[in-house]
Amino acid sequence: MAQLSYVSGSVGLITLQNPPVNVLSAATRQGIMESMKKALNDPKVKSVVICGQNGVFCAGADIKEFGPNISGPSIVPLIYDIEVANKPVVAAIEGSALGGGLELALTCHYRIAHSKTRLGLPEVTLGLLPGAGGTQLLPRLIGIPASLELITTGRHITAAEALQLGLVDHVTQSDTVDSAVKFALSVEGEPLDSRRISKRPCPHLPDLDAVFEAVMQKVRQKFYGAIAPIACVQAVRAAATLPFSEGMKREQQLMSTLFTSGQARALQYSFFAQRAVGRWSMPSGASWNTSKARPVHRAAVLGLGTMGRGITVALAQAGVSVVAVEIQEKQLNEAREHVYATLERGAQQSGVSPSCANITYSHDIQAVADVDLVIEAVLEDLSLKEKVFQQLSAICKPGTLLCSNTSSLDLNCLASQTKNPELVVGMHFFAPAHVMKLLEVVYGSKSSPEAVATAMQLGKKMGKISVAVGNCRGFVGNRMLKPYIEQSYFLLEEGATPELVDKALEEFGFPMGVFRMSDLSGLDVGWRVRKEDGLAEPVGTSGQITRLRGGRRYSPLGDILCEHGRFGQKTGLGWYQYGRPGGRVAKSDPWVFNLLEEYRARLGLTARPIDQQEVLERCLYSLINEGLCILEEGFASSPEDIDVIYVFGYGWPKHRGGPMFYASMVGLATVLERLDHYYRSNPDVPSLKPCKLLRQLVASGSPPVHKWKEITKKIQNRL
Numbered sequence: 001m002a003q004l005s006y007v008s009g010s011v012g013l014i015t016l017q018n019p020p021v022n023v024l025s026a027a028t029r030q031g032i033m034e035s036m037k038k039a040l041n042d043p044k045v046k047s048v049v050i051c052g053q054n055g056v057f058c059a060g061a062d063i064k065e066f067g068p069n070i071s072g073p074s075i076v077p078l079i080y081d082i083e084v085a086n087k088p089v090v091a092a093i094e095g096s097a098l099g100g101g102l103e104l105a106l107t108c109h110y111r112i113a114h115s116k117t118r119l120g121l122p123e124v125t126l127g128l129l130p131g132a133g134g135t136q137l138l139p140r141l142i143g144i145p146a147s148l149e150l151i152t153t154g155r156h157i158t159a160a161e162a163l164q165l166g167l168v169d170h171v172t173q174s175d176t177v178d179s180a181v182k183f184a185l186s187v188e189g190e191p192l193d194s195r196r197i198s199k200r201p202c203p204h205l206p207d208l209d210a211v212f213e214a215v216m217q218k219v220r221q222k223f224y225g226a227i228a229p230i231a232c233v234q235a236v237r238a239a240a241t242l243p244f245s246e247g248m249k250r251e252q253q254l255m256s257t258l259f260t261s262g263q264a265r266a267l268q269y270s271f272f273a274q275r276a277v278g279r280w281s282m283p284s285g286a287s288w289n290t291s292k293a294r295p296v297h298r299a300a301v302l303g304l305g306t307m308g309r310g311i312t313v314a315l316a317q318a319g320v321s322v323v324a325v326e327i328q329e330k331q332l333n334e335a336r337e338h339v340y341a342t343l344e345r346g347a348q349q350s351g352v353s354p355s356c357a358n359i360t361y362s363h364d365i366q367a368v369a370d371v372d373l374v375i376e377a378v379l380e381d382l383s384l385k386e387k388v389f390q391q392l393s394a395i396c397k398p399g400t401l402l403c404s405n406t407s408s409l410d411l412n413c414l415a416s417q418t419k420n421p422e423l424v425v426g427m428h429f430f431a432p433a434h435v436m437k438l439l440e441v442v443y444g445s446k447s448s449p450e451a452v453a454t455a456m457q458l459g460k461k462m463g464k465i466s467v468a469v470g471n472c473r474g475f476v477g478n479r480m481l482k483p484y485i486e487q488s489y490f491l492l493e494e495g496a497t498p499e500l501v502d503k504a505l506e507e508f509g510f511p512m513g514v515f516r517m518s519d520l521s522g523l524d525v526g527w528r529v530r531k532e533d534g535l536a537e538p539v540g541t542s543g544q545i546t547r548l549r550g551g552r553r554y555s556p557l558g559d560i561l562c563e564h565g566r567f568g569q570k571t572g573l574g575w576y577q578y579g580r581p582g583g584r585v586a587k588s589d590p591w592v593f594n595l596l597e598e599y600r601a602r603l604g605l606t607a608r609p610i611d612q613q614e615v616l617e618r619c620l621y622s623l624i625n626e627g628l629c630i631l632e633e634g635f636a637s638s639p640e641d642i643d644v645i646y647v648f649g650y651g652w653p654k655h656r657g658g659p660m661f662y663a664s665m666v667g668l669a670t671v672l673e674r675l676d677h678y679y680r681s682n683p684d685v686p687s688l689k690p691c692k693l694l695r696q697l698v699a700s701g702s703p704p705v706h707k708w709k710e711i712t713k714k715i716q717n718r719l
């Protein structure tokens with residue numbers, strides 16, 4: 001797992017060999033330790049270079065090894081041995097140097113990096129801190145403010161930024177190992193004391209207390225509820241205020257608390273879940289490793305409203321050439337300006353040139369004739385979309401993939417309008433489409449595995465986390481949102497306020513509670529759907545209110561707000577008041593309180609005290625139950641798919657892993673017991689009825705999430 005060889009007469013070259021990314025597994029640590037010892041004891045060796053095989057230095061500790069029983073040599077003494085070595089040790093960094101990998105490089109006496117290398121201490125994103133000396137070494141090398149920023153965000157930086165910060169000594173464009181070996185030869189025999197970072201004082205910072213206080217406040221706000229960023233700040237503070245050895249003790253102390261935390265487990269689960277969703281499968285058995293994606297060089301976006309514009313930007317930024325089509329001239333011109341400005345802004349932020357040249361605009365649908373793939377993003381209206389798919393099927397060259405950005409319509413209906421329904425898939429982006437990481441790739445009953453593979457690959461190219469899901473109402477994300485919103489309305493009927501419900505959800509970790517979120521996305525969207533479904537009936541001021549519709553309990557509260565023109569932020573009024581149309585700051589609205597009181601009085605409902613626990617149980621457990629139904633029915637192939645969708649598309653707090661992981665943390669038996677309890681008192685609310693899979697999982701001893709697939713398969717086979 002690490003190999004010592006000899007080059008240029010006097011250089012011992014230690015190569016980490018743990019593909020694909022040379023993580024510091026027990027065997028790799030052992031290999032480094034033995035190779036170092038051999039090199040240092042060999043009188044022919046005058047200097048040492050450490051590199052990684054296959055163009056990657058090291059992606060840090062092996063996350064799979066984390067747990068109560070870690071075997072092999074500890075990482076801290078291992079890297080300490082490198083720093084105290086009496087021969088110069090040079091890190092030859094290429095590919096990635098992350099986490100423990102960067103810490104390994106920090107204990108070397110010199111760091112040479114290839115210009116394309118990414119460096120960082122991303123432990124915080126795994127619920128940890130850089131616990132192999134990173135919190136003590138980095139501030140001594142690059143100062144406290146820069147270290148705080150890198151360690152609390154886990155941001156990866158380029159070699160150029162690393163050079164600017166003083167994190168690396170030299171950046172090369174040519175062969176990294178060759179450069180490092182030449183460099184090692186040039187420093188053989190030179191004194192090393194000044195090169196040992198642990199021996200340096202931490203750079204002085206005036207107003208130390210004020211700096212740390214401000215950072216702590218920022219971190220608490222930005223990463224609400226997360227414990228790792230706070231521990232990171234505390235550890236860096238130790239570097240600033242304590243001698244190195246004491247700081248190291250503090251780092252270890254803080255690390256041991258984090259290491260066993262539920263948050264670290266959730267975040268590490270999420271790390272692997274993000275990668276697992278790429279290994280998609282369909283109920284037919286087709287999957288990522290049996291299906292080949294087609295290349296997409298040229299794509300079209302049809303409809304340049306908010307979503308179409310965002311998708312155009314994301315495609316252009318991914319280097320795909322785009323034909324952007326909008327039939328209304330005015331909308332087309334506005335879209336052109338908007339896309340240009342967004343690309344310019346993005347280019348300024350990232351320091352690369354904007355990709356505007358890749359886009360051609362047209363108001364003629366015929367312009368899509370020779371593209372490889374079309375993404376339709378016209379209004380969410382079935383008959384309009386059906387017409388568009390008929391046209392696309394007639395215009396596009398044979399083999400063009402036809403994708404819809406619909407968030408709610410039946411993909412099979414759209415596919416049935418085309419000559420080749422196997423070429424139709426959903427690409428459900430989330431607003432703003434160039435920013436949000438999530439993409440649901442929806443397969444209909446006729447979508448070919450090749451079409452799914454192509455959409456998944458294009459999503460990846462656009463920097464999205466793509467999840468393949470089946471074609472059910474609302475797909476995965478929006479379908480699970482329905483019972484969650486429904487419960488929040490019922491809670492209002494029973495005595496809660498929008499403020500109380502939102503507070504509970506925001507304290508849980510959502511960036512916005514359900515009512516603030518609804519105001520942001522617009523209450524009229526759901527109202528239109530409910531009207532189409534025949535659920536929303538005009539209530540007026542004196543009309544009778546029926547709470548049982550379609551055989552189940554229904555709350556018309558959202559409809560009543562819409563009848564009053566309260567569509568949320570865009571009209572300045574919704575569940576809250578915003579001062580003006582388009583306002584963003586939510587203020588409580590006495591009108592809503594009065595409405596709730598009058599509504600309850602009309603229906604003879606008595607308000608009762610409702611606590612945060614009940615809000616969480618009813619909103620979250622009904623959402624979880626729907627997720628389990630989706631798994632049971634096979635519309636998502638794994639709990640990881642659902643969790644990734646919720647974390648990256650719906651603001652589920654990252655440090656809680658996702659709804660399925662959270663349910664397993666709370667205890668599936670507890671979730672079942674609470675759902676049973678609420679369903680008993682609300683038998684007209686079917687979303688509270690625990691699904692078969694939940695009962696089965698509990699009966700099977702509540703296995704961990706990665707074992708659920710065995711049980712879902714059994715249920716699906718029986719169906």
Ligand SMILES: CCCCCCC/C=C/C(=O)SCCNC(=O)CCNC(=O)[C@H](O)C(C)(C)COP(=O)(O)OP(=O)(O)OC[C@H]1O[C@@H](n2cnc3c(N)ncnc32)[C@H](O)[C@@H]1OP(=O)(O)O
Nearest residue numbers: 021023059060061062063064096098099100122131132275
């Ligand atoms: C042992 C005692 C504990 C002391 C702790 C001391 C303090 C140190 C802590 C750490 O170092 S924690 C780890 C910090 N490192 C990271 O967070 C890096 C994580 N990896 C990445 O960001 C990316 O993988 C990459 C290196 C940028 C490469 O990206 P790329 O897109 O090229 O490939 P991936 O598909 O992401 O990865 C390939 C493959 O490798 C697996 N993998 C990557 N990193 C790790 C890791 N650190 N541990 C275990 N496995 C890792 C990844 O899961 C992929 O495998 P599959 O999931 O596809 O099987």
